[in-house]
Amino acid sequence: MNDLVLPNFLLIGAEKAGTTALSRFLRQHPDVCFSDPKETWFFNRRYDKGIEWFASHFDHWDGEAAVGEGTAHLLQSEIAPQRIADHIPDVQLVCVLRNPIDRAFSQYHFYLYTGKADPDRPFGKLIREPDTEFGRDLINRGRYIDHLRRYESTFGRDQINVVLHKNLRQNPKPVVRGLYEALGVDPSYDPDVESQHNVTRYPASETVYAVLRRTWNTVAVGAERVAPDVVDRLRQFARRLVFDTSKPSMRDEDRAYLRKVYEVPNYELGEWLGKDLSHWTEPVS
Known part of the structure; x- marks a missing residue:
């Protein structure tokens, strides 16, 4: 157990x-080792696999001072903080916070792209259904202050x-x-920050996509039993045809609704951070 390499951030x-x-x-x-793959889902969904399984994702470690992993769903997890503390209590926690209104809109379209969201149920309808699992998920992930306080109660503010x-x-x-310095590696290193990664793709026409998806579901049910690999390749090809990176506009009434939903959490977050978050009320963030 003592020989296991575990992340320190x-x-x-x-x-x-x-x-x-x-x-x-x-x-x-050069002094940072990151898990392979980036997300292991260990502390929220795969904890039963054991700490040795988690440590196996750092087998490529070669003496780097900073060792990290990045499962983006951990922030809202209620069970992850204590599990993390049980194994790596001195860990540094890093999170990126986006205007929760735009974050929800992006997540909705990501769910459309992956097939998790129903194109017949538009964004404006889902966010007004907070009692449904899907609507609750879209809204609650943006209540950052609740999640950060949960981590603060376990680790303290200086580790976040x-x-x-x-x-x-x-x-x-x-x-x-700044993060290099916080993680204890040379902050003078000059990273390449020009390329974009994991850009959300959006349906060129949600109406067309809805029709195609209904047709596809009818065909795929039988085809996946016969040739699942072929079906998966066709699914990826169809997504590339129907989706692009041109971001659609959110309806003004939807943005106004979410601005009200997040008004108090955003204010409390700004106080907690000591930062001005007024730009989150602007049309685009």
Whole structure:
């Protein structure tokens, strides 16, 4: 057990806030070892596999000072903080926070792309159904202050490092170098921050996508029993045809609704961070 290599920092979220890009910026540093793959889901969904299984994702460690892993769903997990503390109590926690309104919109379209969301149930309807599992998921992931307080009660404030998505997107180098310093590696290293990673794809037409998806579901039910690999390749091809990276506009009434939903949590988060989050009320973040 003493020979296990475990991370001394975790990138815990938020989902659809830039964690993939940040993980790639961090792993560029020669004194940083990142898990393979980035997300192991150990502390929330695969804990029964055991700590040795988790440690196997760092078999490529070669003496680097900073060792990290990045499951973006950990931020909202109620069970992960104590599990993490049981194994790596001194861990540094890193999270990227995006305007929760835009984060929810991006996640909804990610769910459309992966087939988890029903295109017949538009974003505006889902966010007004907070009692459903899907609507609750979209909304609650953006109540960052609740999740951060949960981690604070387990680890303390000094182990939590918060990055704002807007800063990471607009001026990434000082953000990344600041994290290098927090993780105990040379902050003078110059990362390549030009390339984009894990860009959300959006349906060119949600109406067309809805029709195609209904047709596809009818065909795929039988075909997957015969040739699942072929079906998966066709699914990927169809997604590339129907989706692109041109972001649709959120309806003004939906943004106004979510602005009200997040008004108090955002205010409390700003107080907790000591940061001005007024830009989260702007039309685009």
